[in-house]
Each structure stands twice: as structure tokens, then as C-alpha cells.
Amino acid sequence: NAGVTQTPKFRVLKTGQSMTLLCAQDMNHEYMYWYRQDPGMGLRLIHYSVGEGTTAKGEVPDGYNVSRLKKQNFLLGLESAAPSQTSVYFCASSYLEVAHTGELFFGEGSRLTVL
């Protein structure tokens, strides 16, 4: 059982380049999330999805776009990368509304550096 898988694990970009992070979960979860984690800032929600075909903005959505075309996949896109987007990105999923269960299943993280 793979759980939540993120690709790529590491990436270095130049300012202005674009890229997509892929998150895949095999647990049939309805809810999926993208977080970023920076030193001293904790985990901050970028975008999330409550089901296939839906997306919603989180705390820090600017500079990112997302898509949930298939229930098992949640893509995070950076159209024009900036150094401020250097971070560790975590994807997570949950079966039920997370406020009730608290159980988020995280991927291993994707370390992105923008030069």
C-alpha cells in the first residue's frame, strides 16, 4: 500500500520557470491538500480539494494553481517560479472531513529550490 506519493522528491528551478508537482493517493480519499513548510513558519495550506473536480484556496494560494481531474491525483502548478517559493511541499489526503478526524496522511514531501 503506497499511501500518498509525491513526485518529484527534489527539484531545482530557475526564476520564471514552470513546473508541476504530482500527488497520488491510493486510499480512495475524497479530500486532498497541498501544504508548504518553511523554517519558522510551520505548515501552511496552499490549496485543497474536497472531491474530484473541485478545488479551493487555502491560506497562501498566490502563485500556485491546482487541478483534481481524477480522484486519486492532485496536481500543484507553479506557472512562474519565484525564489519565495523555495520550500518543502507536502501533499496530504483524508477520508473524511479532516476537522472531525484529524487524520491527514502526508506524502514524503517535495523539496523545491528556486534560484
Place this chain on the structure above:
Amino acid sequence: RKEVEQDPGPFNVPEGATVAFNCTYSNSASQSFFWYRQDCRKEPKLLMSVYSSGNEDGRFTAQLNRASQYISLLIRDSKLSDSATYLCVVDASGNTPLVFGKGTRLSVIA
């Protein structure tokens, strides 16, 4: 006032010690509270939920004080393997399903 505040630490304690972390939250309407654990360069994982009546899981005890809007995590008989960052997590209204604290780092020393 930030939504969820934690003492960042680090807390350096010897093996076998008892250590407690506190976390305060600002949204009085919050209903759900959790502690997550994150090992260095790893993903966070749910440690335990925090119930109104308090709850215990082995060496770990979580408590909630709604009047003062804080939750606590007590670790008894600390092990080297308890070294990690402990994240306080609270449900929130608006566009953020859960709000994570910045974490408290614990180092258990032999």
C-alpha cells in the same frame, strides 16, 4: 494573535524525564484538536487527538482547557526515539481546514 501558538523549544531532556508542551489557540469556536509528530526531514504523522475529557495513550497524555484555550501534551519516561518536533493542530473556520502550530522541538538525550 496567531491562531495557534507553541513554544518552539528546543526542549532538551534526559532519558526518563517527563516533559510537557503547551499550545494556545485563538479561535474560541474550534472544536477539534490534535497533536502531530514530525521527525527530522520527514512528513508529519498524527500522534493523537485531544478530547474534552483528556486522553492517554501509553506514555502520552493530552489535555484540553477550553476556558483558557490551550491544549497540552505530556510525555512520561522520555525515550531517545521521542526526539522529534510536535505540532499542535486545531480546526478553524474560513478557508483553512486545519491550522498547524509551528511546532515544538524535543531532543531526548542519553
